[in-house]
Every structure is written in structure tokens, then in C-alpha cells.
Amino acid sequence: MYRSVFIKKVLFDQTAYYCIEKKPYEACGFLLGSLEADTVYADEFIPVANVAENAAVSFMMDPAAMIPIVTNISTNKRLIVGVLHSHPTAAAIPSAEDLQSAWLHIPSHWIMSLQHDGIIDLQAYHYFENNLHDASGRTDSFSKIRYTSLALNIYDN
Numbered sequence: 001m002y003r004s005v006f007i008k009k010v011l012f013d014q015t016a017y018y019c020i021e022k023k024p025y026e027a028c029g030f031l032l033g034s035l036e037a038d039t040v041y042a043d044e045f046i047p048v049a050n051v052a053e054n055a056a057v058s059f060m061m062d063p064a065a066m067i068p069i070v071t072n073i074s075t076n077k078r079l080i081v082g083v084l085h086s087h088p089t090a091a092a093i094p095s096a097e098d099l100q101s102a103w104l105h106i107p108s109h110w111i112m113s114l115q116h117d118g119i120i121d122l123q124a125y126h127y128f129e130n131n132l133h134d135a136s137g138r139t140d141s142f143s144k145i146r147y148t149s150l151a152l153n154i155y156d157n
């Protein structure tokens with residue numbers, strides 16, 4: 001289980017500028033980097049166009065744009081360690097919709113809230129599937145995506 005994430009200050013600033021520029025719509029993209037034990041290190045942000053029908057309150061990465069991006073990432077032997085998106089008017093907490101469209105195999109999910117002018121609230125989470133069991137111990141027919149908070153560290157160099 002992942003516990004913490006690290007992001008360079010310059011990368012934090014870069015993603016913040018991008019998310020602010022995309023207001024009033026949600027911005028989204030991949031974070032590349034490395035994994036070490038229970039820690040996620042992000043060192044690069046790759047924006048992807050948000051093609052959600054209601055892009056002010058949800059996001060869907062443009063599938064056509066994503067194919068060359070993912071190909072390029074694997075060609076360069078880079079690793080996708082996170083998905084980042086913004087909430088222009090909501091808190092930095094996963095929405096029910098965010099949890100439904102979760103990319104569960106990606107270790108961290110970052111939400112940047114811009115709901116308060118002049119304040120950038122970035123939070124990171126780990127999403128995981130939780131199979132529900134009834135009293136007899138049988139696994140229920142449905143499962144739920146849950147999340148835990150990851151400790152966020154912004155560092156200078």
C-alpha cells in the first residue's frame with residue numbers, strides 16, 4: 001500500500017499554471033516518475049485534453065490523444081505513476097464519478113482544487129477495490145472503489 005508522494009516545487013507550479021489556464025474546465029493528465037517501496041515520486045506532467053461532455057465538473061482523457069502519449073512513454077521507458085486532474089469549483093476530494101472511472105492499476109490519483117481564489121490545494125490518493133463480504137463470507141456481486149490519502153511532500157530540488 002502506498003503511503004506518500006513527492007513532487008518537485010517546479011513541477012507543482014507547472015501543473016498549477018496548467019490547471020488554472022484550463023479554468024473553468026477540469027484539467028487532466030499523467031504524472032511520470034518512479035516508485036520506491038511505499039512512495040511515489042513524480043517528476044514530469046503530461047497534460048491530456050479533457051473531452052468529457054460536462055468538462056466543468058468531470059474529466060475524460062481524450063482517447064485519441066492518449067494513444068501516442070502512452071506509446072511515447074513506453075518507448076522512453078518512462079513510468080506512469082499518477083493521474084492528476086483539477087476541481088475548479090470543488091474540494092480536492094474524489095467525486096463518486098472519479099471513483100467509477102478509476103485507473104486502479106495506477107498507484108496515485110492527484111486532485112488539485114482551485115475552488116478558493118489564490119489557493120491551490122493539491123491532494124493525493126491511492127484508489128483500491130474493496131470486495132464486500134456478506135455474513136456468510138461470500139463475496140458480494142458488486143465491489144466498491146475506496147481510497148486512502150497519501151502524504152504529500154513538495155520539495156525544492
Ligand SMILES: [Zn+2]
Nearest residue numbers: 087094095098
Ligand atoms: Zn474529480
